Amino acid sequence: MFKRLASSPTMEAQLKAELNITGRISTGTDTKAEATAIMDNIIGSKQHAGNKLLNELKTTEVKPKTGQTTMKKPKLAETTDIEHLDQLLAYYSEEKLASLRQLKADLAAAQANTKVIAKTM
Structure with a gap:
């Protein structure tokens, strides 16, 4: 499930749109790179998707x-x-x-x- 979520172009597109709407990053900045970094940080990279989140659940x-x-x-x-x-x-x-x-x-x-x-x- 997490691998599917991490590689979802829809999820990335929604995150990019949200970044643009909120003005969190300046105009002209690479929102794709920012969205990918956020997804990697929260969900994990595509090959290790979910590991970080699952470890967090196991230790919290x-x-x-x-x-x-x-x-x-x-x-x-x-x-x-x-x-x-x-x-x-x-x-x-x-x-x-x-x-x-x-x-x-x-x-x-x-x-x-x-x-x-x-x-x-």
């Missing part, structure tokens, strides 16, 4: 299921219970949102400090 420890008392954190690849996967998605989504809220607050504080400094000069 996650929060145990709610109510489960265990000293050892389960690996993401070992997690097959849908309820636990839903809990993980909710937990890590909230964790990411909290991180984004903190960054927003830090940015607002930095901007407020910048305005104060600029006014005193």
Whole structure:
């Protein structure tokens, strides 16, 4: 499946289009090379497609299921219970949102400090 995904011209075309739309790379830049680099980084190269992702799944420890008392954190690849996967998605989504809220607050504080400094000069 990953080899098919890595060699999919449709996937590469969609990624190139997204790169152009978001303006992430400058006009005139080789979007094909950028798209290929992103796909190789996330999915893996065509001959080793999926290896990086599978290794990541095998080694990533996650929060145990709610109510489960265990000293050892389960690996993401070992997690097959849908309820636990839903809990993980909710937990890590909230964790990411909290991180984004903190960054927003830090940015607002930095901007407020910048305005104060600029006014005193």
